[in-house]
Amino acid sequence: MPATTSPAATSSSGSDRSQTGAPPFPPFAHKHLLSISQLNQHDIINLLQRSDAMIAHARQPNDAPAPLAGKTQINLFFENSTRTRASFEIAGQRLGANIVNMQVASSSISKGETLIDTAATLNAMGPDVIVVRHDCAGAVELLSQKVGCAVINAGDGAHEHPTQALLDALTIQHHKQRLNGLTVAICGDVANSRVARSNLALLGAMNVRTRVIAPRPLLPPGIEQLCSETYTCMHEGLAEADVVMMLRLQHERTDKTGAGLNVTPSSREYYRFFGLDEQKLSRAHPDVLVMHPGPMNRGVEIDPAVADGPRSVITYQVEMGVAVRMAVLDALLNQPKTSRP
Amino acid sequence: MKKSAAPHPHGAPPLLITNARILDPASGTDMTGSLLIEEGTIADLAEGAAPGMPADALCIDAAGMLLSPGLVDTRVFTGEPGHEYRETLASAARAAASGGITTFVVMPDTSPVIDDAALVNFIVQRAATDACVNILPSAAISRALRAEQISEFGLLKEAGAVCLSEGRRAIQSSALLKQAFTYAASFSMPVFHTPDDEGLRGSGVMHAALFATTLGLKGIPAVAETIPLARDLQLAELTGVTYHAAQLSCARSVDMLAQAKSEAPAISAGVSINNLTLNELDVGQYRTFFKLSPPLRAEADRLALIEGLASGIIDTIHSDHDPQDAEGKRRPFAEAASGAIGLETLFAAALRLVHAGQIGLSDLLAKMTANPARILDIQAGRLARGAPADFFLADLDYPWVALERDILSRSRNTTFEGARFTGKVMATWVGGKPVFIHADAPAPLQEAARP
Numbered sequence: 141m142p143a144t145t146s147p148a149a150t151s152s153s154g155s156d157r158s159q160t161g162a163p164p165f166p167p168f169a170h171k172h173l174l175s176i177s178q179l180n181q182h183d184i185i186n187l188l189q190r191s192d193a194m195i196a197h198a199r200q201p202n203d204a205p206a207p208l209a210g211k212t213q214i215n216l217f218f219e220n221s222t223r224t225r226a227s228f229e230i231a232g233q234r235l236g237a238n239i240v241n242m243q244v245a246s247s248s249i250s251k252g253e254t255l256i257d258t259a260a261t262l263n264a265m266g267p268d269v270i271v272v273r274h275d276c277a278g279a280v281e282l283l284s285q286k287v288g289c290a291v292i293n294a295g296d297g298a299h300e301h302p303t304q305a306l307l308d309a310l311t312i313q314h315h316k317q318r319l320n321g322l323t324v325a326i327c328g329d330v331a332n333s334r335v336a337r338s339n340l341a342l343l344g345a346m347n348v349r350t351r352v353i354a355p356r357p358l359l360p361p362g363i364e365q366l367c368s369e370t371y372t373c374m375h376e377g378l379a380e381a382d383v384v385m386m387l388r389l390q391h392e393r394t395d396k397t398g399a400g401l402n403v404t405p406s407s408r409e410y411y412r413f414f415g416l417d418e419q420k421l422s423r424a425h426p427d428v429l430v431m432h433p434g435p436m437n438r439g440v441e442i443d444p445a446v447a448d449g450p451r452s453v454i455t456y457q458v459e460m461g462v463a464v465r466m467a468v469l470d471a472l473l474n475q476p477k478t479s480r481p
Numbered sequence: 482m483k484k485s486a487a488p489h490p491h492g493a494p495p496l497l498i499t500n501a502r503i504l505d506p507a508s509g510t511d512m513t514g515s516l517l518i519e520e521g522t523i524a525d526l527a528e529g530a531a532p533g534m535p536a537d538a539l540c541i542d543a544a545g546m547l548l549s550p551g552l553v554d555t556r557v558f559t560g561e562p563g564h565e566y567r568e569t570l571a572s573a574a575r576a577a578a579s580g581g582i583t584t585f586v587v588m589p590d591t592s593p594v595i596d597d598a599a600l601v602n603f604i605v606q607r608a609a610t611d612a613c614v615n616i617l618p619s620a621a622i623s624r625a626l627r628a629e630q631i632s633e634f635g636l637l638k639e640a641g642a643v644c645l646s647e648g649r650r651a652i653q654s655s656a657l658l659k660q661a662f663t664y665a666a667s668f669s670m671p672v673f674h675t676p677d678d679e680g681l682r683g684s685g686v687m688h689a690a691l692f693a694t695t696l697g698l699k700g701i702p703a704v705a706e707t708i709p710l711a712r713d714l715q716l717a718e719l720t721g722v723t724y725h726a727a728q729l730s731c732a733r734s735v736d737m738l739a740q741a742k743s744e745a746p747a748i749s750a751g752v753s754i755n756n757l758t759l760n761e762l763d764v765g766q767y768r769t770f771f772k773l774s775p776p777l778r779a780e781a782d783r784l785a786l787i788e789g790l791a792s793g794i795i796d797t798i799h800s801d802h803d804p805q806d807a808e809g810k811r812r813p814f815a816e817a818a819s820g821a822i823g824l825e826t827l828f829a830a831a832l833r834l835v836h837a838g839q840i841g842l843s844d845l846l847a848k849m850t851a852n853p854a855r856i857l858d859i860q861a862g863r864l865a866r867g868a869p870a871d872f873f874l875a876d877l878d879y880p881w882v883a884l885e886r887d888i889l890s891r892s893r894n895t896t897f898e899g900a901r902f903t904g905k906v907m908a909t910w911v912g913g914k915p916v917f918i919h920a921d922a923p924a925p926l927q928e929a930a931r932p
Contacts, residue, residue, distance in 0.1 A: 256811050277697035277698050278766070281767060297813075298699075337697060361693065362695075365691050
């Protein structure tokens with residue numbers, strides 16, 4: 141597995157930086173990380189370089205310093221999540237933060253205490269950062285307006301999942317040594333996917349050619365303006381692609397009123413036309429990377445043989461996830477002090 | 482303000498307003514002249530100098546201000562009965578008076594639902610004692626708005642309901658709607674119905690387009706309106722009912738209506754001021770005050786609605802005043818309540834279309850005076866001898882900014898916070914009685930028109 145850094149990435153490792161105390165990175169110019177679309181190319185490169193530097197730290201947590209010692213991180217998850225929450229938790233732990241996990245059922249929130257009330261309550265406890273996942277688009281931004289600390293969006297409805305896009309970009313960079321000029325195909329349930337939106341924003345900002353491939357009901361209105369090309373046929377869309385990002389078919393986020401509930405008549409049919417198997421993958425570039433944000437529906441959007449095959453970098457993505465989240469936590473919490481009182 | 486059992490006080494001295502630009506769309510009048518009010522009704526109006534002036538008359542020099550029939554707003558929600566903390570009939574009436582609205586129709590979706598003659602009577606009585614403007618009840622098309630059984634149209638009409646409406650909802654069953662239209666036609670009850678297909682709307686919360694996609698919000702496609710509109714129009718033609726498409730938002734709806742109106746004259750349509758002056762991009766970063774139903778649509782839709790207004794295809798403009806408390810609005814966009822208040826800003830916002838050269842002033846006023854009065858078949862919305870003295874004076878050049886602190890409604894959910902307007906209602910009369918005077922009105926007017 142190649143682990144070389146990209147030309148854009150810094151050659152120094154994270155532990156060097158922390159030990160010398162010399163900040164090799166420009167400050168991150170945002171109080172929160174709410175979406176990729178609010179970042180520019182400099183911000184993205186900054187976070188990717190910081191993530192690179194965190195990899196060594198992430199791999200050898202025991203002898204690493206603790207730049208977040210004494211800081212409090214609240215993981216506030218209104219939507220079920222195991223992997224993202226665990227990733228943020230491990231990232232915070234490796235940096236020495238004190239971590240409080242809160243799993244809140246979304247339904248109880250809408251009945252009783254509102255999101256705003258929850259935000260005010262948590263804010264009063266004085267955390268340094270709140271990591272939030274919510275099933276409504278815009279909910280994390282709303283919460284960020286009501287608290288004094290940094291807020292990280294760990295996924296809000298079908299809006300954005302910025303750390304996922306960063307870890308995907310880092311994964312691509314490490315395997316392709318670049319982002320600029322690549323062709324990335326994003327396949328599947330784009331309509332319900334925050335991962336797709338964050339990735340399209342990031343890849344667009346980094347001059348990557350993006351393709352979206354999905355049956356029409358899963359292509360949201362106006363998507364053609366957010367990517368380079370759209371396809372409804374995997375065979376066409378995958379041709380010569382450098383990277384294939386598969387998306388989870390979002391059963392849980394489809395419409396409860398019936399509209400869109402069964403956008404595809406069956407898993408069998410979906411798999412036949414939009415599931416990534418060896419045959420469809422053979423259309424792509426021979427060195428294609430296969431990615432998936434997880435959790436996978438094996439046999440629905442991806443053939444297990446492909447998911448576990450030689451071109452899959454799915455577990456590498458998970459590893460990069462910890463480094464990216466460490467970098468984001470560090471970038472938000474270790475801001476240079478202002479000179480003004 | 483002292484409560485008065487009779488809405489039209491007797492024994493008040495006659496009132497003469499001179500030097501006003503008297504504009505009455507119903508008669509096509511647009512002249513500089515005088516208006517005489519006696520016993521709560523318009524006794525006389527004339528061009529130029531005052532008509533024969535009674536010796537004891539109170540005289541107001543309008544200094545060239547617009548004198549318009551009071552506005553008739555066909556779609557207003559309050560919280561009375563059931564949610565008085567959002568809005569009462571009295572607070573809505575005060576807000577209306579400040580916006581030149583002298584008559585408005587309240588929607589039936591309160592708690593309890595206005596689906597029974599006794600409840601219609603409650604609204605009529607409460608309005609008479611509490612409210613400073615005329616409030617007319619609409620009644621639910623279906624009992625409890627459950628869309629199972631139609632309500633007692635005849636008894637509701639007798640009790641004072643001026644039209645039938647399903648409020649925020651729409652009847653999904655074509656069979657039930659056909660039954661309602663047929664039955665309403667036999668009582669000459671106008672039906673105000675919003676075409677909205679719940680299945681096609683799904684869990685959509687804003688206009689289905691690129692902007693919704695970038696926000697990660699589910700969209701409401703235009704077909705959610707145009708398909709049920711096609712059904713409504715065919716049923717209206719079939720039954721001969723006085724049908725009013727209550728809330729249109731799409732360009733295509735205007736074309737469909739043009740076609741239908743050429744064949745069935747009892748068909749009319751209305752549009753909310755929000756859909757005429759705002760578009761989908763006003764949602765910005767999940768601003769829930771702009772979560773409306775129907776949703777704010779594309780700029781092309783907005784322009785088509787204005788064109789439909791100017792060409793006469795769309796008959797009425799309403800505020801769609803829908804007070805919501807902070808609790809309902811301070812939520813993630815998808816979970817937030819729909820609706821915005823609008824009584825106070827209806828006139829000023831509508832004037833934007835005049836200032837933009839998109840419609841003439843008289844045509845615009847017709848959409849908020851004579852037209853709704855004609856469709857509802859009520860004595861309102863015109864300046865004529867013997868008509869109720871419901872009117873307002875407005876300074877068409879007055880610049881102002883809509884500020885939250887000035888809101889008279891009990892709720893704060895305006896789409897026009899911080900909006901800049903040119904033109905403001907300066908004073909309003911209902912039944913010859915002053916009900917609103919603006920702080921910046923000329924001093925003599927302040928003296929004469931203090932409520």
